[in-house]
Amino acid sequence: MSFNPKIVSFLCNWCSYTGADLAGTSRMKYASNIRIIRVMCSGRVEPTFVLKAFQQGADGVLICGCHPGDCHYHEGNYNCLRRFKLMQKFIDQMGIEKDRMKLKWISASEGKDFAKLVDQFTEEIREFGPCKVKEIVETLS
Amino acid sequence: MMEDTRIGLYVCWCGTNIAKMVDVEQVAKELGDLPNVVLSKTYKYMCSDPGQDMIIQDIQENNLNRVVVAACSPRIHELTFRRALANAGLNPYMFQMANIREQVSWVHTDREEATKKAKSLIAGAISRVAYHEALEKRTVEIDPATLILGGGIAGMSAALEIADAGKQVYLVEKKAQLGGQLLQVDLTFPFMYSAQQLRQMIIEKVVQHPNIQVFNNQVVEEVNGYIGNFSTQIKNGKKKETELKFGNVIVATGLKAFDPQGIEAYAYGKFPNVITSLEFEKMLLKGKIQTKEGKVPKNIAIIHCVGSRNKDYHEYCSRTCCMTALKFANQLKSAIPDSNVYELYADMRSFGKGCEELYTKTSTKGVTFLMFDQQDKLPEVIKAGKNDGCEMLIQMDEKLSGEEVEIPADLIVLMVGMEAHEDAKKTGHSVGISLCGNSFYIEKHPKLDPVATTTDGVYIVGNCQGPKDIPDSICQAKAAAARILGTINKKQVEIEVTTAFANEELCCGCQTCVQVCPYTALSYEEEKNISVVNEALCKGCGTCGSACPCGAISSRHFTDKQILSQIEGLMEMILQEEISEN
Numbered sequence: 001m002s003f004n005p006k007i008v009s010f011l012c013n014w015c016s017y018t019g020a021d022l023a024g025t026s027r028m029k030y031a032s033n034i035r036i037i038r039v040m041c042s043g044r045v046e047p048t049f050v051l052k053a054f055q056q057g058a059d060g061v062l063i064c065g066c067h068p069g070d071c072h073y074h075e076g077n078y079n080c081l082r083r084f085k086l087m088q089k090f091i092d093q094m095g096i097e098k099d100r101m102k103l104k105w106i107s108a109s110e111g112k113d114f115a116k117l118v119d120q121f122t123e124e125i126r127e128f129g130p131c132k133v134k135e136i137v138e139t140l141s
Numbered sequence: 142m143m144e145d146t147r148i149g150l151y152v153c154w155c156g157t158n159i160a161k162m163v164d165v166e167q168v169a170k171e172l173g174d175l176p177n178v179v180l181s182k183t184y185k186y187m188c189s190d191p192g193q194d195m196i197i198q199d200i201q202e203n204n205l206n207r208v209v210v211a212a213c214s215p216r217i218h219e220l221t222f223r224r225a226l227a228n229a230g231l232n233p234y235m236f237q238m239a240n241i242r243e244q245v246s247w248v249h250t251d252r253e254e255a256t257k258k259a260k261s262l263i264a265g266a267i268s269r270v271a272y273h274e275a276l277e278k279r280t281v282e283i284d285p286a287t288l289i290l291g292g293g294i295a296g297m298s299a300a301l302e303i304a305d306a307g308k309q310v311y312l313v314e315k316k317a318q319l320g321g322q323l324l325q326v327d328l329t330f331p332f333m334y335s336a337q338q339l340r341q342m343i344i345e346k347v348v349q350h351p352n353i354q355v356f357n358n359q360v361v362e363e364v365n366g367y368i369g370n371f372s373t374q375i376k377n378g379k380k381k382e383t384e385l386k387f388g389n390v391i392v393a394t395g396l397k398a399f400d401p402q403g404i405e406a407y408a409y410g411k412f413p414n415v416i417t418s419l420e421f422e423k424m425l426l427k428g429k430i431q432t433k434e435g436k437v438p439k440n441i442a443i444i445h446c447v448g449s450r451n452k453d454y455h456e457y458c459s460r461t462c463c464m465t466a467l468k469f470a471n472q473l474k475s476a477i478p479d480s481n482v483y484e485l486y487a488d489m490r491s492f493g494k495g496c497e498e499l500y501t502k503t504s505t506k507g508v509t510f511l512m513f514d515q516q517d518k519l520p521e522v523i524k525a526g527k528n529d530g531c532e533m534l535i536q537m538d539e540k541l542s543g544e545e546v547e548i549p550a551d552l553i554v555l556m557v558g559m560e561a562h563e564d565a566k567k568t569g570h571s572v573g574i575s576l577c578g579n580s581f582y583i584e585k586h587p588k589l590d591p592v593a594t595t596t597d598g599v600y601i602v603g604n605c606q607g608p609k610d611i612p613d614s615i616c617q618a619k620a621a622a623a624r625i626l627g628t629i630n631k632k633q634v635e636i637e638v639t640t641a642f643a644n645e646e647l648c649c650g651c652q653t654c655v656q657v658c659p660y661t662a663l664s665y666e667e668e669k670n671i672s673v674v675n676e677a678l679c680k681g682c683g684t685c686g687s688a689c690p691c692g693a694i695s696s697r698h699f700t701d702k703q704i705l706s707q708i709e710g711l712m713e714m715i716l717q718e719e720i721s722e723n
């Protein structure tokens with residue numbers, strides 16, 4: 001069977017989730033691999049969420065928040081960005097390619113960009129192939 | 142807590158919107174077998190009254206204590222269903238929605254894949270909802286004063302409406318004078334009322350009103366607080382800072398005219414007698430229509446859609462220019478009866494009361510209408526030859542006749558479109574509202590809630606929400622005023638309950654949360670060496686919780702447990718499907 005990437009995505013409620021809704025109301029089509037989880041702000045996304053996703057078998061994790069300066073809570077997305085860099089380092093050390101995680105800014109009006117992003121990220125993950133995290137976790141523990 | 146979790150699952154068809162792309166029956170049947178799911182149903186329109194009644198009845202008859210609805214986006218109907226739960230006597234937070242319309246049926250094309258995706262999203266919701274906790278409503282008192290940003294026709298109309306109802310209004314205007322765009326207009330379309338008279342009438346009422354305090358030459362840098370309890374600092378007079386307190390905010394900051402300098406074909410700035418519609422209004426206000434050389438123009442061309450409805454500038458229609466152009470033609474014909482007036486238009490947009498009639502009337506007055514293709518070649522303004530008897534010529538492909546024509550012109554009026562202010566973003570930020578793609582403020586819902594924003598207690602009215610004419614601006618202003626008076630009348634308002642909470646036992650006193658909180662909702666208590674949350678200030682972004690190294694802080698309704706179990710639920714469903722396929 002061909003590899004069908006499993007992607008878990010965290011979207012902030014105010015910009016990115018609305019942007020994804022807009023892609024829907026505009027009937028834009030994109031790859032069906034993504035599963036969206038809504039958080040109030042990208043600043044809410046913590047390392048355990050990302051690790052949990054990988055641990056449960058996700059091949060990629062996509063985080064989206066408001067553009068810099070547009071966060072509904074002023075600077076949650078900056079906090080997210082900082083944490084994102086750390087998280088990338090962390091998964092890299094665990095043996096997961098760091099680009100299996102992506103952070104992008106999507107505004108409420110960028111439905112089109114969101115659809116494009118999902119397609120693009122799905123392809124990137126397809127290139128990587130299945131994530132071997134299960135084996136990694138087992139050897140670690 | 143897990144003892145006896147009884148979940149009701151409802152899968153909505155949304156007519157054919159969902160049912161066409163997702164096998165709703167299969168989804169309901171299979172997910173009905175998941176642990177804790179007591180019953181599982183599908184229905185045509187879950188959000189309809191019968192749909193909601195079904196949930197209410199099931200809760201009562203089957204002792205459900207949790208509900209999952211798979212339907213549209215929670216941004217549309219989460220509140221609807223929460224209310225249904227409350228009506229059935231269940232805490233409204235014992236509810237979770239799975240978005241299988243915007244995120245599934247509308248964006249995917251393979252029914253099998255779409256059905257699988259819907260299943261995993263719903264499985265995530267089912268596993269999450271088991272960890273939902275009952276949250277109690279929080280109410281706060283409402284400060285009855287209102288802050289209005291922008292003293293144009295919209296801001297002033299809203300101010301009067303609220304002030305007349307006996308409530309205090311603070312009206313802040315960036316410029317020295319009240320009036321906004323009206324200041325620059327002579328007559329208004331289509332009924333030719335004098336804009337200055339309208340302005341005078343309304344300004345008099347505003348400045349004399351005992352309940353309205355006007356602050357001219359002022360901008361608001363930052364508004365703090367939340368619905369019912371906002372505050373800001375205003376520089377009063379020279380140096381003195383006053384603190385204003387208010388319960389609601391109306392943003393009525395208007396827009397500005399498009400600068401035609403960038404459109405080469407129109408040669409604005411190159412020929413002195415190519416002017417903008419605003420510059421022409423100025424002439425009308427002075428009562429003197431003349432060229433830069435002081436002559437009465439014989440041939441006047443009015444070019445529509447300058448900067449509007451064009452991919453290179455703004456794609457949207459500025460809505461008021463066509464009618465203003467017709468108004469100009471009428472004013473020109475009565476001021477200079479033997480003049481030749483040309484209307485170069487792309488599409489004539491004359492919707493609205495009395496507008497189509499104005500168009501018909503204008504077309505009987507000897508005005509020449511010529512159509513051009515806005516997406517193709519724009520009319521081009523060139524210098525006329527010695528023997529042409531005029532200063533400029535306009536060359537254009539006339540769309541209806543299919544011919545190339547040349548129009549003589551002594552004066553050319555560019556109907557410039559409208560665009561958002563450069564500082565729209567900054568102003569938006571100060572009150573916590575966002576911009577849409579065109580830099581106008583975005584409404585809470587474009588159809589169902591067009592004057593509210595995603596920030597409770599902040600409303601947008603008039604041109605800052607998108608170009609519109611005077612009656613439309615006033616309608617929005619009064620609508621927002623009515624909404625605000627409604628909330629003031631209730632005296633109290635329910636606010637966000639999904640705030641952060643700290644577990645004293647786990648807190649190590651590192652103060653990381655204090656540093657990341659944008660609302661100063663967290664503070665450090667030295668005596669106990671712990672952080673404490675001031676829930677009145679917390680807006681529930683959750684940043685503190687994710688920054689906390691000890692796991693001492695959590696966000697209500699977005700707890701780690703809830704989100705982790707959502708991930709678990711949806712991933713397990715995908716894996717299960719994969720296994721059964723192989």
Ligand code: FES
Nearest residue numbers: 012041065066072
């Ligand atoms: S609310 Fe969108 S990133 Fe903070």
